[in-house]
Amino acid sequence: MRRRRARRALTVNTDLKLMPLMNIIIALIPMLLLSAVFIEIKVVETSLPRDAGGAVAAARTETPLDLALHVRANLYVIEGHGIAPVVIVRGTSASAPDSATAMQLVRVLESVVASHPGTRDVRIVAEARTRYQEVISLMDTARAAGLVNASLEGASAEDV
Numbered sequence: 001m002r003r004r005r006a007r008r009a010l011t012v013n014t015d016l017k018l019m020p021l022m023n024i025i026i027a028l029i030p031m032l033l034l035s036a037v038f039i040e041i042k043v044v045e046t047s048l049p050r051d052a053g054g055a056v057a058a059a060r061t062e063t064p065l066d067l068a069l070h071v072r073a074n075l076y077v078i079e080g081h082g083i084a085p086v087v088i089v090r091g092t093s094a095s096a097p098d099s100a101t102a103m104q105l106v107r108v109l110e111s112v113v114a115s116h117p118g119t120r121d122v123r124i125v126a127e128a129r130t131r132y133q134e135v136i137s138l139m140d141t142a143r144a145a146g147l148v149n150a151s152l153e154g155a156s157a158e159d160v
Helices: 002-009 019-035 052-061 099-115 132-144
Strands: 068-071 075-080 083-089 121-126 149-154
Touching: 068 132, 075 099, 083 099, 099 132, 121 132, 132 149
Parallel strands: 068 121, 121 149
Antiparallel strands: 068 075, 075 083
16 A cells, blocks of 8 residues: 555646746736837948048149038138138037028038039038037038038047
């Protein structure tokens, strides 16, 4: 009789209880879907400023315009070889130019492009404290004026 009792005690219930696991998964799926972030990523194509060696070789043949848009503390300065510097007062917003300032920038850049056909490059010279949103807005403004090749450059201490 002892052997029979021992054999009966060794039998184990092997049924898996999957219901609690399924309940957890059913609760987690909507939570994961609600916590997912769906954002649209855009790419802004830029180019590096020309190096000094390339600028010297180009200067031998003809002087390029080398158009630059400087972002300073309270104003924008548009300058280049052969054009007079244009100063535009920045708006009150520190994150992007306001609509009146942006339209003024577009008009000035369009006039530069019209007076120098073939000009497609502009350098945006920004200070270290310039916000990224403002740089992107200036790139969009330059693109609206016909300057499709925008490059970003940091302002040195002498420029400020």
